[in-house]
Structure formats: structure tokens, C-alpha cells
Amino acid sequence: MRTTIGPTSGLDRLSEKRKDREFMEGLMFGASTRFFVLAGGKPIVVADAERKSTAIKWFSPKEIEAMGLAMNEAIFLGVDAGGAARFAQPTSEHFARNAPDARQ
Numbered sequence: 045m046r047t048t049i050g051p052t053s054g055l056d057r058l059s060e061k062r063k064d065r066e067f068m069e070g071l072m073f074g075a076s077t078r079f080f081v082l083a084g085g086k087p088i089v090v091a092d093a094e095r096k097s098t099a100i101k102w103f104s105p106k107e108i109e110a111m112g113l114a115m116n117e118a119i120f121l122g123v124d125a126g127g128a129a130r131f132a133q134p135t136s137e138h139f140a141r142n143a144p145d146a147r148q
Contacts, residue, residue: 055122055130068120076128078102083140108133
């Protein structure tokens with residue numbers, strides 16, 4: 045089991061583009077861009093019906109905005125092999141518990 049996203053995650057971290065604010069903002073709102081939310085430092089996950097396996101819950105930019113999260117606080121992780129950007133979105137546990145659809 046891999047518990048961290050590191051150099052073997054399959055993401056291109058785009059180190060040469062990270063300081064290009066315009067480029068990063070363009071990635072943030074891409075149709076295939078996804079965010080995972082860190083609630084108090086813990087990722088939000090979804091479980092199967094039997095609660096035997098879990099996976100990180102990925103959110104679209106529109107879902108992040110609808111929750112009222114400050115997208116300017118997102119942490120760019122990189123892009124996958126298909127060019128889709130991935131971000132981590134920090135928030136407090138309190139905010140996450142009270143977000144719409146928090147108990148799915």
C-alpha cells in the first residue's frame with residue numbers, strides 16, 4: 045500500500061512552470077482538473093458499501109468553489125499522464141464536516 049504521493053506517484057510536477065502564475069491559474073480551472081481535500085491534514089476518502097476499501101475523493105474545480113473553499117490556498121501536485129492537473133485543497137475539519145454532502 046502506498047500512503048504518500050511522492051516521486052513514484054506518476055505525476056509530472058512541472059517544476060519549470062510552478063512560478064508561472066498565469067499558467068497555474070489556467071491549470072486550476074481545467075475541465076479535467078481534480079482536487080483532493082485535506083481536512084485538518086487528512087484526505088477526504090470514500091468507502092465502498094461494505095466499508096472494506098477506501099479511495100481518495102477527487103473534486104472538480106466547480107465542486108471546490110461550491111463548497112466555498114479558497115482555491116488560492118490549493119497546493120499544486122502535478123499533472124497526470126493525460127495532462128490533467130491535480131491539487132490538494134486544505135481546509136479545517138470543522139469546515140469539511142459541515143460542507144454540503146459531507147456525510148456521503
